[in-house]
Amino acid sequence: MKTSQLVKLTERFVSAVEIPGEGKRLYLDTERRGFGLAVSAGGAKSYICLRRVPGHGQIRFKFGNVGELTVAEARRQAEGILARMAMGANPVAERREARTQEKREAVRGITLRQATALTVATLRAKGRLPRTIQAFDERVIEKYLGDWMDKPLADITRADVRQRHHRLAAEIARGKYALGRPRGPEHGRHTANAIFRVFRAIYNRALREHPELPANPCVNVDWFTVKTDRTAIPVEKLPIWFAGVQKCGHAVRRDFLLFILFSGLRRESAETMRWAHVDLQRKALHIPRPKGGEERAFDLPLSDFLVEILERRRAEHEQLCAGNERMAQWVWPADSASGHIVESRVEIEGLDWVPHDLRRTFITCAEHWCQPRLHPYDVKLLVNHRLSGDVTEGYVTPSLEYLRAPMQAVTDKLRALCAMRKAKVVRLPKRAA
Numbered sequence: 001m002k003t004s005q006l007v008k009l010t011e012r013f014v015s016a017v018e019i020p021g022e023g024k025r026l027y028l029d030t031e032r033r034g035f036g037l038a039v040s041a042g043g044a045k046s047y048i049c050l051r052r053v054p055g056h057g058q059i060r061f062k063f064g065n066v067g068e069l070t071v072a073e074a075r076r077q078a079e080g081i082l083a084r085m086a087m088g089a090n091p092v093a094e095r096r097e098a099r100t101q102e103k104r105e106a107v108r109g110i111t112l113r114q115a116t117a118l119t120v121a122t123l124r125a126k127g128r129l130p131r132t133i134q135a136f137d138e139r140v141i142e143k144y145l146g147d148w149m150d151k152p153l154a155d156i157t158r159a160d161v162r163q164r165h166h167r168l169a170a171e172i173a174r175g176k177y178a179l180g181r182p183r184g185p186e187h188g189r190h191t192a193n194a195i196f197r198v199f200r201a202i203y204n205r206a207l208r209e210h211p212e213l214p215a216n217p218c219v220n221v222d223w224f225t226v227k228t229d230r231t232a233i234p235v236e237k238l239p240i241w242f243a244g245v246q247k248c249g250h251a252v253r254r255d256f257l258l259f260i261l262f263s264g265l266r267r268e269s270a271e272t273m274r275w276a277h278v279d280l281q282r283k284a285l286h287i288p289r290p291k292g293g294e295e296r297a298f299d300l301p302l303s304d305f306l307v308e309i310l311e312r313r314r315a316e317h318e319q320l321c322a323g324n325e326r327m328a329q330w331v332w333p334a335d336s337a338s339g340h341i342v343e344s345r346v347e348i349e350g351l352d353w354v355p356h357d358l359r360r361t362f363i364t365c366a367e368h369w370c371q372p373r374l375h376p377y378d379v380k381l382l383v384n385h386r387l388s389g390d391v392t393e394g395y396v397t398p399s400l401e402y403l404r405a406p407m408q409a410v411t412d413k414l415r416a417l418c419a420m421r422k423a424k425v426v427r428l429p430k431r432a433a
Contacts, residue, residue, distance in 0.1 A: 006030050009037055009071050019043050026050070034085075035078035038062065047074040051085045061091045110213075112156070112199075113149045115206035116141060122205055129289060131268050135198055143177065144168060144195045153206055154213055158220035161196065165221050168192040189224035196221055232364040233357055235417055237350075242418035244348030251316070255309045256332045256344055260355060262305055262411050264362030264383045266291060267355045271340055273331040280314075283307055284400055290384050298384055301404040303411035359383070366410045369417065378406040 004026040007013060017027065020041050026048070028036040034051045045066035052058045063081060064074055081091060116138050123133045134140075142149050145164070148156060171177070173188035200218040207213050233241050248254040260270050269287050277286040283302040290296050302310070313331060320333055327333035330340035344355055366379040380387055381403060 004028060004036075009035070009075070011071050014045065014066055014071055017045070029075065032075050032078060032082075034082045035075055037066070047078065049078050049081045049085065049091070051082055053085050053090055054088050056090045056093075059085065059090060059092055061085075061095075063091070110153055110206055110210060111150050112141070112145065112153060112202065113138065115153055115202045116149075118209060119202045119205040127289075129268065129291065135194075136202065141195070141198065141202075144191075145199065153203060156217055158217040161199070161217045162220045162222060165192050165196050168195065169224065186226065190226045193224055193226060231357065232361040233351070233353060235369070238361070238414075238417045239419065240351050241348060241353065244351065245346065248346050252313070252320070252332055252334065252341060253344055253346065255313055256341055257346070257355070257358065259306060259309050260344075261358040261361060262303065262309075262414055263300065264359050264366070264410070265300070266359060267344070271332065271342060271344075274329050275314075275317075275331055276329070278310060278331060280307060280310060282400070283404070287384070296384060298381075299400050300382070301400050301407045303404075303408045305411050305415060362410060362414070365413055365417070366406070370409050370413050374406050374409065378403065382407060382410070 009029045047064045169188035169192035285300045321328040326339040332341040334341040
């Protein structure tokens with residue numbers, strides 16, 4: 001069957017034209033050469049121009065749909081289009097370029113604020129932890145990059161980010177964003193690095209949605225080398241820490257800090273412990289959403305000291321919550337917006353520490369202080385770190401009971417170290433000559 005046919009295009013013919021069973025049929029007008037009607041198997045009818053264009057070959061250009069234009073209107077438009085084609089214009093290429101330009105303009109319009117919202121929505125869809133999402137909070141970014149929030153990403157250049165990164169570090173060091181806290185060069189460099197790592201992630205997410213954006217300008221950031229004081233509590237200071245925590249007048253906070261040290265949990269995982277996840281009969285704690293997402297959920301064996309702490313909390317729980325349902329679900333209840341403890345650090349004379357140092361201390365004890373030393377895989381499994389990634393990792397499937405012995409070994413060693421005291425030296429009298 002022929003795919004094209006010469007006919008006089010009229011309103012009656014266009015409305016009554018037969019729909020082809022498959023493919024597309026062309027009806028070329030006998031009154032105006034190059035003007036035609038295209039009818040598809042799906043029933044779509046559109047007006048076209050068909051002409052050979054110098055340097056481009058034969059071009060077929062759709063310029064309107066039946067119903068939007070009458071035949072007479074379409075024929076008049078076709079005359080102008082065909083005249084331009086005769087002069088060498090390619091309307092198909094022109095339309096393609098116009099659409100590309102529209103996309104460029106649309107991409108140019110996406111601002112840092114819009115890209116931030118897109119990133120946060122993506123993180124929530126992936127089930128990332130609230131602490132991860134908090135780093136992309138619009139208010140935090142606006143605090144440091146407020147004048148960029150409504151600026152198109154495409155207008156932020158490589159030079160802009162390099163200069164702003166250095167300027168931000170200097171401003172923080174001078175105390176511009178201090179909020180009453182002392183700040184110095186190290187604070188400024190650390191914060192500037194953190195803010196522009198967040199900016200880089202936001203830009204990369206926008207780039208996935210809009211590939212027409214320029215390359216990420218953060219390739220031009222000269223990242224500061226920042227010294228971090230990531231350390232465990234020294235062995236000789238563990239008794240000081242332990243004694244200081246025992247003196248804490250807040251029983252929930254005291255037991256919470258002890259639990260972190262003797263379990264090795266991350267602070268957020270410990271803060272959000274629910275009684276529904278505690279099984280005192282099995283001596284196990286389920287961690288449903290650790291760092292890395294729900295796919296990293298695991299069961300932690302509880303040593304005798306951890307069970308002792310939880311039994312103590314359970315015994316006092318009802319009295320502490322006093323019917324407050326918001327607090328009752330949490331192992332570490334507190335009169336806070338969340339219903340659980342959120343501020344846990346206590347001041348201890350002679351010791352500068354942060355809660356995450358307790359996890360570092362647990363890992364250090366497991367890797368170096370326990371004798372005999374624990375297997376590296378056992379340590380990683382206890383603290384929910386990824387294994388090495390080698391072939392052997394795929395075969396490591398330890399049970400809860402298998403990990404109970406390493407956990408108890410760390411507990412025993414930490415209890416011994418926390419109980420250490422400096423030996424008292426008694427000076428003996430000199431022997432008579």
